[in-house]
Amino acid sequence: MSVPANEIEIFIILITTVFLLAPITLVLFVSQYNLRKKRHSEEKVMMQQNYEMEIAKARVEVHEQTLQTVGADLHDHIGQLLSLTNFTLKSVDELNPDKTREKIDSAIALTSKSIQELRLLGKLLQGEQLIRDGLSKSIRYELDWLERLGKLKIEYHDNNPSAKSGLDANKELMVFRIFQEIINNILRHAEATVMAVTLTYLDDMLELQVTDDGVGFDVPLAQATSPNMGLFNMQYRAKMINGSAVIESGAERGTVVKLTVPYDIIT
Amino acid sequence: MAKYISINIVLELLCLLAAMAYVLKDKSLIWKSSIVFMLLTIVMEELGRHFNLTNQWKNNQLVYNLLTLPEAVFISSMFYCMLKDYIRSRPVVITGLALIYGLYLYEFIQNGPFLYMNMTITVMSVMFSVYSFLYLYLFIKNEAYVELKKHAAFWWVTGALMYYFGGLATNLLFTVMPFADVDINARLYSYVYVALNLFLYGFWSYSFKCRYQQTR
Numbered sequence: 197m198s199v200p201a202n203e204i205e206i207f208i209i210l211i212t213t214v215f216l217l218a219p220i221t222l223v224l225f226v227s228q229y230n231l232r233k234k235r236h237s238e239e240k241v242m243m244q245q246n247y248e249m250e251i252a253k254a255r256v257e258v259h260e261q262t263l264q265t266v267g268a269d270l271h272d273h274i275g276q277l278l279s280l281t282n283f284t285l286k287s288v289d290e291l292n293p294d295k296t297r298e299k300i301d302s303a304i305a306l307t308s309k310s311i312q313e314l315r316l317l318g319k320l321l322q323g324e325q326l327i328r329d330g331l332s333k334s335i336r337y338e339l340d341w342l343e344r345l346g347k348l349k350i351e352y353h354d355n356n357p358s359a360k361s362g363l364d365a366n367k368e369l370m371v372f373r374i375f376q377e378i379i380n381n382i383l384r385h386a387e388a389t390v391m392a393v394t395l396t397y398l399d400d401m402l403e404l405q406v407t408d409d410g411v412g413f414d415v416p417l418a419q420a421t422s423p424n425m426g427l428f429n430m431q432y433r434a435k436m437i438n439g440s441a442v443i444e445s446g447a448e449r450g451t452v453v454k455l456t457v458p459y460d461i462i463t
Numbered sequence: 464m465a466k467y468i469s470i471n472i473v474l475e476l477l478c479l480l481a482a483m484a485y486v487l488k489d490k491s492l493i494w495k496s497s498i499v500f501m502l503l504t505i506v507m508e509e510l511g512r513h514f515n516l517t518n519q520w521k522n523n524q525l526v527y528n529l530l531t532l533p534e535a536v537f538i539s540s541m542f543y544c545m546l547k548d549y550i551r552s553r554p555v556v557i558t559g560l561a562l563i564y565g566l567y568l569y570e571f572i573q574n575g576p577f578l579y580m581n582m583t584i585t586v587m588s589v590m591f592s593v594y595s596f597l598y599l600y601l602f603i604k605n606e607a608y609v610e611l612k613k614h615a616a617f618w619w620v621t622g623a624l625m626y627y628f629g630g631l632a633t634n635l636l637f638t639v640m641p642f643a644d645v646d647i648n649a650r651l652y653s654y655v656y657v658a659l660n661l662f663l664y665g666f667w668s669y670s671f672k673c674r675y676q677q678t679r
Contacts, residue, residue, distance in 0.1 A: 208636070208651045212658070215632035219595075219624045226599050227611055234608040 250436055251366045254373040261376055265341065266317055274313050281306040316341060331368045331402075332357045332395060335375060339393060342379065351392040362459030363402060367437045371404060371457060374433055374441065377426050378406045378453050386410025386451060401439075404455040412445040430455075466516055467509060470657050474664045475505050481668035485675035493544045494674060497667075500537040504530065521577040528580050535563045535587055538623065542594040545616045549601035559590045581638070588631040595624035615674035622666025629659045 284303045288296050319337045332354050343350045363371065382388055388410030396403040419427055427443060430453070434441035439457030479501040486494045507530040514523035539560045546552035566583045574580075598620045602609075611617055633655045637648065 204647055205651060208655070211636055212629070212633060212655050215636075216625065216629050216658070216662075219621075219628050222596075222599060223621050223624070226603060226617075229603050230609060230611050233606065237606075237608050 247436055250433060251369060254370050254433065258369065258373050258376065261380075262321060265320060269313070269317050269320075269341075274310055274317070277306050277310040277313065281310065316344060331363075331371060334372050335393065335395060338376070338379065347383070348388060349390045351390070353392070353394045353396075355395070356397045362397070363437075363457060364460055367457060367460070370433050370437050371402070371439075371455065374430050374455055375404060375406070377430055381426055382406075382408050382410065382451075385413070388450070401456050401458045405452065407450065407452045409450045412447050412449045412451055414447065415443050415445050467512055469508075469512065471660050472505060472508055472512070474657075474660050475501060475508060478664035478668050479505060481671045485671035489674065489678060491544065493540045496537060496540070497671065500533060503533055524579045525576050528576055531567065531580060531583060531587070532564075535560060535567075538591055539563075541619065541623075542591070542598070545598055545620055546594065546601070548616075549598075549605060556594075559594070563587050563590065581634070585631065585634060588627040588634070591623055591627040592631060595620050595627070599624075613673050613676055615670045615677055618666050618670035618673060622663045622670065625666065626659050626663035629655075629662070633659070 281303050284299050284306065288299050290296060320341045336352070336354075336357075339350050339352050342348060382391060386408050388408035390409045392405075392407045394403075394405045394407075396405075415427070430441045430443075434455055434457070437457050439455060442454045442456075443451065444454075445451035479498065482497045482501050486497055489495045507526050511523050511526040514520070514526060539556045543552045543556040546555065563583060563586060566586055567580060570578075570580045570583055598616075602617065609617070633652070637652060
């Protein structure tokens, strides 16, 4: 049985087409993959820009919070102490030397107290600067100031206070800002009496845990009803530095916030 | 005179013109050698056609056998140039070239210069197809985005892949399943090769243009 010539031709054309389609498909695949690479690199640039923007925002927020604290402290404490000193000195009666001595001593004590307060305030400001040198010190100064307010009993554990965290300065700033947000939440909503802060330097990551004995809250409900509140912000920022912020809480159970951030890989 | 003009020769001439227009002043000697290779191809193609028209089949085979030698060197050099951005390509290309020349010598000793060196051509096609696949693999593996529309190396390799992979498949098809009618055989074979040449020289001409824009 012989095959007609036109059928042979069709057969050959079909086979040749299939063989040519293979490299064409491969080239199209490479071309598509290349487009994906383009999208990926654009996304990377965008993520980097977002990260830088978030760092700048965190820096401004840390700065603003410090200034707010300083302002409030100057008004509430140092301002009061200096007014009292002024009042004491004005009431000095030179004709009554016994009382004068007592009042001058009192003014000296008030001035000393003001200097002490100013030093603490100075350290708080210094804490903002110290983020560059170390997270531990910044957290320490923040807690010192908080403790002095007398609203909370604070327990602080740091397994290696002199250690460098293994995070770069931007990531440390972000951790510090998250820490400030946790503190703000506790002060505003928790009605807590005791707060425990634990900073742990693990082999490959930094762990910061803040626990309070406050009223607590329903975490899923809070996330669902107010997605833009601090919780979301904390978790978003933790994610930006490849970390995670886990919040555990419940009504009358207090709250535990555990922040973990892996160290930067040095290649 | 008209008998000496075929579609393949026209395609080769157009590619030669593109090479002269775009890579004549190229900094790379390898890219520049495209002009010499295209010129040589046209001369050999015309010689082959002449022997074909005058029924000197043996000489026709000899011409294509001779063209294989510079072809192997030129294509290998180009692949060296393309692959060196990703890997140490010199040993790979030199080994491949040694294998092609070894086989060539073997077939020359076995069959003499007048019989078409089928094994050498087949192995050469396999090798250049593998180089093309390797290039595409390395291209994908590389994280950097490249604007393909203007990427000379990519289009050059695409042309080579289409020609050598398609040619390999065609050679195998006609070797494994020779059709009873010799005329149909020859006609189809030439049609397929016109298509392959169209891809090869089309992509190469475009790659010369890209090269010109890249290095301008």
